[in-house]
Amino acid sequence: MAAGVATWLPFARAAAVGWLPLAQQPLPPAPGVKASRGDEVLVVNVSGRRFETWKNTLDRYPDTLLGSSEKEFFYDADSGEYFFDRDPDMFRHVLNFYRTGRLHCPRQECIQAFDEELAFYGLVPELVGDCCLEEYRDRKKENAERLAEDEEAEQAGDGPALPAGSSLRQRLWRAFENPHTSTAALVFYYVTGFFIAVSVIANVVETIPCRGPARRPPREQPCGDRFPLAFFCMDTACVLIFTGEYLLRLFAAPSRCRFLRSVMSLIDVVAILPYYIGLFVPKNEDVSGAFVTLRVFRVFRIFKFSRHSQGLRILGYTLKSCASELGFLLFSLTMAIIIFATVMFYAEKGTNKTNFTSIPAAFWYTIVTMTTLGYGDMVPSTIAGKIFGSICSLSGVLVIALPVPVIVSNFSRIYHQNQRADKRRAQQKVRLARIRLAKSGTTNAFLQYKQNRGLEDSGSGEEQALCVRNRSAFEQQHHHLLHCLEKTTCHEFTDELTFSEALGAVSLGGRTSRSTSVSSQAVGPGSLLSSCCPRRAKRRAIRLANSTASVSRGSMQELDTLAGLRRSPAPQSRSSLNAKPHDSLDLNCDSRDFVAAIISIPTPPANTPDENQPSSPGGGGGASSTLRNSSLGTPCLLPETVKISSL
Amino acid sequence: MGAVMGTFSSLQTKQRRPSKDKIEDELEMTMVCHRPEGLEQLEAQTNFTKRELQVLYRGFKNECPSGVVNEETFKQIYAQFFPHGDASMYAHYLFHAFDTTQTGSVKFEDFVTALSILLRGTVHEKLRWTFNLYDINKDGYINKEEMMDIVKAIYDMMGKYTYPVLKEDTPRQHVDVFFQKMDKNKDGIVTLDEFLESCQEDDNIMRSLQLFQNVM
Numbered sequence: 096m097a098a099g100v101a102t103w104l105p106f107a108r109a110a111a112v113g114w115l116p117l118a119q120q121p122l123p124p125a126p127g128v129k130a131s132r133g134d135e136v137l138v139v140n141v142s143g144r145r146f147e148t149w150k151n152t153l154d155r156y157p158d159t160l161l162g163s164s165e166k167e168f169f170y171d172a173d174s175g176e177y178f179f180d181r182d183p184d185m186f187r188h189v190l191n192f193y194r195t196g197r198l199h200c201p202r203q204e205c206i207q208a209f210d211e212e213l214a215f216y217g218l219v220p221e222l223v224g225d226c227c228l229e230e231y232r233d234r235k236k237e238n239a240e241r242l243a244e245d246e247e248a249e250q251a252g253d254g255p256a257l258p259a260g261s262s263l264r265q266r267l268w269r270a271f272e273n274p275h276t277s278t279a280a281l282v283f284y285y286v287t288g289f290f291i292a293v294s295v296i297a298n299v300v301e302t303i304p305c306r307g308p309a310r311r312p313p314r315e316q317p318c319g320d321r322f323p324l325a326f327f328c329m330d331t332a333c334v335l336i337f338t339g340e341y342l343l344r345l346f347a348a349p350s351r352c353r354f355l356r357s358v359m360s361l362i363d364v365v366a367i368l369p370y371y372i373g374l375f376v377p378k379n380e381d382v383s384g385a386f387v388t389l390r391v392f393r394v395f396r397i398f399k400f401s402r403h404s405q406g407l408r409i410l411g412y413t414l415k416s417c418a419s420e421l422g423f424l425l426f427s428l429t430m431a432i433i434i435f436a437t438v439m440f441y442a443e444k445g446t447n448k449t450n451f452t453s454i455p456a457a458f459w460y461t462i463v464t465m466t467t468l469g470y471g472d473m474v475p476s477t478i479a480g481k482i483f484g485s486i487c488s489l490s491g492v493l494v495i496a497l498p499v500p501v502i503v504s505n506f507s508r509i510y511h512q513n514q515r516a517d518k519r520r521a522q523q524k525v526r527l528a529r530i531r532l533a534k535s536g537t538t539n540a541f542l543q544y545k546q547n548r549g550l551e552d553s554g555s556g557e558e559q560a561l562c563v564r565n566r567s568a569f570e571q572q573h574h575h576l577l578h579c580l581e582k583t584t585c586h587e588f589t590d591e592l593t594f595s596e597a598l599g600a601v602s603l604g605g606r607t608s609r610s611t612s613v614s615s616q617a618v619g620p621g622s623l624l625s626s627c628c629p630r631r632a633k634r635r636a637i638r639l640a641n642s643t644a645s646v647s648r649g650s651m652q653e654l655d656t657l658a659g660l661r662r663s664p665a666p667q668s669r670s671s672l673n674a675k676p677h678d679s680l681d682l683n684c685d686s687r688d689f690v691a692a693i694i695s696i697p698t699p700p701a702n703t704p705d706e707n708q709p710s711s712p713g714g715g716g717g718a719s720s721t722l723r724n725s726s727l728g729t730p731c732l733l734p735e736t737v738k739i740s741s742l
Numbered sequence: 743m744g745a746v747m748g749t750f751s752s753l754q755t756k757q758r759r760p761s762k763d764k765i766e767d768e769l770e771m772t773m774v775c776h777r778p779e780g781l782e783q784l785e786a787q788t789n790f791t792k793r794e795l796q797v798l799y800r801g802f803k804n805e806c807p808s809g810v811v812n813e814e815t816f817k818q819i820y821a822q823f824f825p826h827g828d829a830s831m832y833a834h835y836l837f838h839a840f841d842t843t844q845t846g847s848v849k850f851e852d853f854v855t856a857l858s859i860l861l862r863g864t865v866h867e868k869l870r871w872t873f874n875l876y877d878i879n880k881d882g883y884i885n886k887e888e889m890m891d892i893v894k895a896i897y898d899m900m901g902k903y904t905y906p907v908l909k910e911d912t913p914r915q916h917v918d919v920f921f922q923k924m925d926k927n928k929d930g931i932v933t934l935d936e937f938l939e940s941c942q943e944d945d946n947i948m949r950s951l952q953l954f955q956n957v958m
Contacts, residue, residue: 102801106853107823108954109860110836112868113875114896115950116941117920122950134797151797194804534825573823579953580824584897584916586904588826594903 102155104572111579118583126571138176139190144183145176152193157567159217161193185212197224200231206238221529232522267347284403287340291399294333298393301326334370337363337396359402366396406510413506420505424498428465431494435461435487442480449476465491540570541577542590776809778850788854789862795854802850810847813837827901835892839875861954866938868951873937884924884932889917 115122137153139146139161156162171178179186185204189212192198200209200223213220223231261269270280301319319326341363348354369389401407414421436457443451450473451457460473464487475484581587589597778784784795806815813834820833840848840856859867874880878888893913900908924932924940941947 102805103819104823105861106857107820109857112860112951112954113836113839113872115947116869116872116876116924116937117893117896117916118946118950119916119919121946122953125953134793134800149800151801576823580896580899584900584912586897586900586906586908586912588900589903589905591903593905594907597905597907 102151104569104576108572108576111576114579114583118579119585120582122579122582123575126568126575139186140171140174140176140178141181141183141186142179144186146186146190148190148193154567154569155193155196157569161189161216163217163567165217181215182208182212185209189213189216189218192218192222197226198222199224200227202230206231206234210235219529219533221526221533236522264347265349267343268349271344271347287336288400288403290333290336291396293329294337295394295397297326297329297333298390298396330370333396334367337367337399341367359399362395362398362401365392366399369393409510410506413502413509416509417502417505420498420501424495427494431465431487431490432458432461435465435483435490438483439475439480439487442477442483443475446476446480451475461487464488466495467491539590541574541588545588776849778809784851784854787851788858790854790858798854798857799850802853810849811853812847816848824899824901826903827899829899831891831895832899835875835878835895838878839871865942865948865951869938869941870934873934882934884937885930886917886921889920889932890914893917893920 135150136147137150139148153161153166160166166177169177169179185201185208188199188201188209198213198218200206210220220231270277270283274280274284302317304315305318305321306315341360344360344363345351345354354360369392372389401411436454439460440451440454440457443449443457451460457473463470463473464484467488469488475481577588778799781792781795784790785792788795790798803809805811805819811819816837817830817833820836821829823829837848838844840852842852842855856871859871863871873884876884876888876892878891890913893916897908897913897916902908921930921932923944924937926936926939
C-alpha cells in the first residue's frame, strides 16, 4: 500500500463504528494484536554508517525487507542494531523512500548498482517517483541497449521461432518478411534483388545510342531498337520472376485484402503491368505512343528495392509524416512564385524581345531563381526587373532553407524512434502489468485471508497461528475491517470468476433438487445455535448431499433462490423481525461454509488440517475439485493455498 | 496562532504578485501551515495519552505537512482501504462528520477529537457521533433519504464482485429493516433519542461497540 496509509488505518477502523447500527449480523472480533510497546527508535547500521528511524516509519511498507520480519535476519543482538553490509550512500535513498513515500534516483550513481540495491531491499523499480522516473528509465534503456548490442555482436541473431504446426502458407510469409530466417529465403531475396537491378539497368541501357555496324550514313540507334530480341527476352525473364514473386506473396499473405491494398503490392503491380499490356496491344502506330508512355512505368521497379532497404522505407515514411512541412514548403513557394512572377512580368513588360511573355512564362524564371539554379535562359533587362530579380533570389534561399531542417530532424527522429518504439512498447506492457499485479495484490490478499479462515474454523489453534503469522499486524487489522464491512452488508467480497459464475447460476433459474430438503433440514437445528458447532454439522450435511458436481452447482443457485424466497415475505411483527437477521445469518453461514468447503479442496489431502472430517477430501473432493479446476482455473490462487497449508 | 500567521503571510505574498496565476495561488494556499494547540491541551481535551498523541501527530504530519486534510486527500486515503469498490461517497459523509466546524478541512484537533470519541469514548458518545454521521444535513433528524444515501454509499464500497450478487433493491431493503428497528413511533424519521434507545436495546450493537477499543 502507499505511503502512510498505515497511519490512517486506525482512523478507518474507528470510522467503522458508523456501520454498527446498520449491521444485521454481529461483527467479527478484532484480531488480537499484541500490545505494541509504543514507538521506538531503530538503529540501522549500513557498513558503519548509522541510520536511526522510528519503527513505525519502516512498518509503512510491510512487503519490503525493512518493513517485514526479514530484517530480523540482520539483527545483531550484541550491538542491538540491524547491520547491512551494503552501500551506505544508496541506503540513504532507500530510507528516504520510507520517510517520504517517494523513491528518488541518484544522479551520479550507476543505474545498475541502484537497481541491485532496490532488489536487495525488496523495492520494486516502479516505485521510483515521477520526478525521477523519466531519467531513470532513459538511463536504464541506454544501458540495456548497450548491453543488447554487445550481446547481438556476439551471437548471430535468430528470428523468432515458429510454432511447430505452421502451415506452408505461414512459413512462406515468414520467409518473405524475414529473409534471414532460412537459407532459401535469403537466396530468394538476393535473386529478386538481382533481377530488379538487371531490369532497371536494362531499361536504362535500352536508350543508349549504339553505333551500328557500318551503315551509311552511320545512324545512331538506341540499343533497344538494335537488339530488340535480347532486350525482350531479358524483360520477359524479369517480368516472369516478378509475377511469380507477386503471386507467391499473394498466396502467403495472411490477409489478402490488406496485402492487395498495401503500397508494396501496388508498386509490384505497376511494375509488371506495362509488359502485359504491351503484349496484348497490337503494334500499330496509333497506340504505340501510349505504349511507350506505359514503358515509363517500368522505372517503378526501382521502388521494389524498398523491400530490401529499411532506410528507404523510413525515408518514405518520413516524407509521409512530414506532409505538413512539405505542404507548407509547397504553399509558400507557390505564393512567392506567383508574386514574383507577376512583378517580373510587369517590370519587363516594356522591353521588346523579352522572354517574359506572360505571367506563367515568368513562373519558370522565378522557380529557377528562387532555387538558386540560375540557368540564364531568361534574364531581366530593365533595372526594376534586376532589382526584383535579386530580391527574388534572396527570398528563395530563405523560404527553402526554413522547412528543410525540420524535415531532416523529422527523419532522424523517426529513424531512432523506429529503433526504440518496439522496446518501449514492451517495457510499458511489463510496467502496467506489474502495477496491476501490485494493485490486485491487496484484493487477492483479502480473498486469500477468507480462504484461510475457512481452514481456521475447522482446524486447531496451531493452524490458526501458522496462517496468522504470515500476515502483518497491519494486514490483520485491514482484513478485519473488510470483514466488518461484509458483515454489515451481508454480502461477501469475491473475485470476478466466482461472481460471473454466480450470475450465470442465477440466470439459469433455480434448480430446487433434492438438496433443498437436506439443506433446509440442516438449517433448522442450526438456527437455534450461534457458533461453530452447527456450522460443522451443516457442512457435513451439505457435503454428503452435494457429492456430485451438478448438485453442488445446483445448490449454489439454490441458495440464491432460498435467499429470494426468504426475502419476499415482508416481516410484519417484531418477533419475525428478530427472526429475520438470524435467517440471513444462517444463510450467509451456509454460503460461507459452502465456499470454504469448495476452496479447501485444492490443497493436497495430506496437508488438510481437517482431522475431524476425513471424508472431506473424499466425497466432495474429487467432484468439487473438478468443478473448481474446470470452470475456474485460477492459477494464481492455487499455488498460494498450497504454500500456506504446507507450512 | 499558527493559522493566523499562515493566512497573513499568504495574503502578503498574494499582494506582492499581481498576476492571478491559479496554480501559483493554489501553491501558496498549501503553504499555509496550521499548527495544533499544545500537547497538554490536547491531552486534556481527549482521552489519549501523550505518547499516543505523539504517534498520531507524527503520522498525520507526515501525510499532511500543511497540517490540514482536505476532502480530496481524505477520499483518496479512504479509497486505498477499499480497493474493491468506490469509497468516495462514504468518505464524503465521513469527512463532514469529522469536520465539525464545516470549514472544508480537517485539522489535527478535529481528527484527534473524533478518534478520541470513537476509540475511547462512552457508548453514549459513540452513538451520538454515529447519529451525527447519518444526519447528513445536520438537522437533528434522520429521514429515509439520508439513510438511503448512507446505505448506498456503504454498499458502493463493496464493489461489483460480491457474493451473493448485489441486487438493485438491497439497499432499500436494508434501510427498511433499519427503520423498522429504529423508528419507534413510525413517523418516518429517527430522532436522537429513538436512535439511542433502539441501539441500546440491541445486544449485537452494544457488543460490537467494544470491538475497536484496542485499535491504537
